[in-house]
Amino acid sequence: QVQLVQSGAEVKKPGASVKVSCKASGYTFTSYGISWVRQAPGQGLEWMGWISAYNGNTNYAQKLQGRVTMTTDTSTSTAYMELRSLRSDDTAVYYCARDQEGIDYWGQGTLVTVSS
Amino acid sequence: DIQMTQSPSAMSASVGDRVTITCRASQGISNYLAWFQQKPGKVPKRLIYAASSLQSGVPSRFSGSGSGTEFTLTISSLQPEDFATYYCLQHNSYPRTFGQGTKLEIK
Numbered sequence: 411q412v413q414l415v416q417s418g419a420e421v422k423k424p425g426a427s428v429k430v431s432c433k434a435s436g437y438t439f440t441s442y443g444i445s446w447v448r449q450a451p452g453q454g455l456e457w458m459g460w461i462s463a464y465n466g467n468t469n470y471a472q473k474l475q476g477r478v479t480m481t482t483d484t485s486t487s488t489a490y491m492e493l494r495s496l497r498s499d500d501t502a503v504y505y506c507a508r509d510q511e512g513i514d515y516w517g518q519g520t521l522v523t524v525s526s
Numbered sequence: 527d528i529q530m531t532q533s534p535s536a537m538s539a540s541v542g543d544r545v546t547i548t549c550r551a552s553q554g555i556s557n558y559l560a561w562f563q564q565k566p567g568k569v570p571k572r573l574i575y576a577a578s579s580l581q582s583g584v585p586s587r588f589s590g591s592g593s594g595t596e597f598t599l600t601i602s603s604l605q606p607e608d609f610a611t612y613y614c615l616q617h618n619s620y621p622r623t624f625g626q627g628t629k630l631e632i633k
Contacts, residue, residue, distance in 0.1 A: 445622060447624075454613065454624060454625075454626050454627040455562075455564075455570065455613055455615075455624045455627070456624070457615075457621055457622040457623065457624060459621075460620065460622070469620040469621065471621050472527075472621070505569065505570075509617070509622075511558075511617065512558065512560050512575055512576075512615075512617040513560065513572070513615060513617070513622075514572055514575070516569045516570055516571075517569075518569060519569060
């Protein structure tokens, strides 16, 4: 069965960086892309960007351009999302999701708290 | 960017009611639309894909319709477990965009 297992919760100070991992299993990793979606406390879902696990091509949300980098490691079927220059409004649950012509399976979410 | 306008943002209804939630796209997206259900503290769950196809395992009281710019999610007879927040998502183009969400509460 398809599974996306994310890394654990993080607490970071403003200005720091965070890197969240998402390990995929149960399907051919390179046949799908991965989207990253975040959800601030009490808020809706915000799409952050997408990466092709086949060739590493990316599409990022304009508001995060320059602060976010998405990568994959095909040898371990793992996707990564790094967000830099963290601010308090980056506090959110971060999800990875399988996305090839639409999102279907989701990771369990990773809480990132940005606080001084 | 394609904007997704979802309505209503919140509503209350009773068990057994028929409920309809609407998403309007700022430009045509064919049928590249999905609906998700999210309960508090839980991961979103896909209910409908390709605008009207029911995800495997999802009860048949859920249905989706529409194409182009107007889409609806209908719950034919609300059950207690359906009280949640619902989101639409367009995947016609990048950036992907979600609707603002509809919080469905018990009346």
